[in-house]
Amino acid sequence: QQQVKQSPQSLIVQKGGISIINCAYENTAFDYFPWYQQFPGKGPALLIAIRPDVSEKKEGRFTISFNKSAKQFSLHIMDSQPGDSATYFCAATAAGYALNFGKGTSLLVTP
Amino acid sequence: ETGVTQTPRHLVMGMTNKKSLKCEQHLGHNAMYWYKQSAKKPLELMFVYNFKEQTENNSVPSRFSPECPNSSHLFLHLHTLQPEDSALYLCASTPGVWGYEQYFGPGTRLTVT
Numbered sequence: 500q501q502q503v504k505q506s507p508q509s510l511i512v513q514k515g516g517i518s519i520i521n522c523a524y525e526n527t528a529f530d531y532f533p534w535y536q537q538f539p540g541k542g543p544a545l546l547i548a549i550r551p552d553v554s555e556k557k558e559g560r561f562t563i564s565f566n567k568s569a570k571q572f573s574l575h576i577m578d579s580q581p582g583d584s585a586t587y588f589c590a591a592t593a594a595g596y597a598l599n600f601g602k603g604t605s606l607l608v609t610p
Numbered sequence: 611e612t613g614v615t616q617t618p619r620h621l622v623m624g625m626t627n628k629k630s631l632k633c634e635q636h637l638g639h640n641a642m643y644w645y646k647q648s649a650k651k652p653l654e655l656m657f658v659y660n661f662k663e664q665t666e667n668n669s670v671p672s673r674f675s676p677e678c679p680n681s682s683h684l685f686l687h688l689h690t691l692q693p694e695d696s697a698l699y700l701c702a703s704t705p706g707v708w709g710y711e712q713y714f715g716p717g718t719r720l721t722v723t
Contacts, residue, residue, distance in 0.1 A: 542714030595710040600653040
């Protein structure tokens with residue numbers, strides 16, 4: 500049973516646009532929601548993370564929006580750049596044990 | 611070397627071969643993980659080790675055999691694999707098994723012929 504559902508599977512955005520990736524979860528025990536970025540030939544790397552006691556976290560051009568009542572969270576990439584082209588994974592965990600990953604979103608930012 | 615390293619980066623093996631994947635972390639962490647990454651599927655947690663002790667075996671077939679001789683090294687021994695085992699195998703580490711941020715290696719791309 501997939502614990503974290505991610506959409507869309509792929510996304511094409513023009514340079515300068517906003518990329519939005521969404522995730523939903525069911526387990527209310529989850530208390531940490533990270534996003535990972537993976538480039539071809541590399542392992543996933545932590546991009547940004549949020550805990551459920553805040554509704555938004557921003558780091559540079561990357562923002563996580565969190566809706567606890569809807570059990571949804573999303574990643575927004577502002578002013579998307581070709582260098583942001585990668586696969587993005589959302590994840591969730593309860594008490595930091597065993598991350599549950601979404602299926603990933605392949606983002607392509609066109610020049 | 612820094613971070614988490616994995617060798618080999620690519621491996622092609624027949625169904626009757628025996629091979630091993632190696633992971634080494636240079637971060638001073640105490641917990642290490644094996645994940646399987648297949649196309650269009652979520653990363654699948656396979657094994658978790660905390661202070662060299664296995665704390666999780668996520669219903670992984672016995673043809674995959676992990677070994678953790680110390681907190682810095684993790685191996686995945688492979689034997690009589692199936693073509694569906696072809697995937698990217700990722701190693702990760704955290705300061706402790708309850709550590710939130712996982713640091714991943716680059717993975718080993720395994721092809722079973």
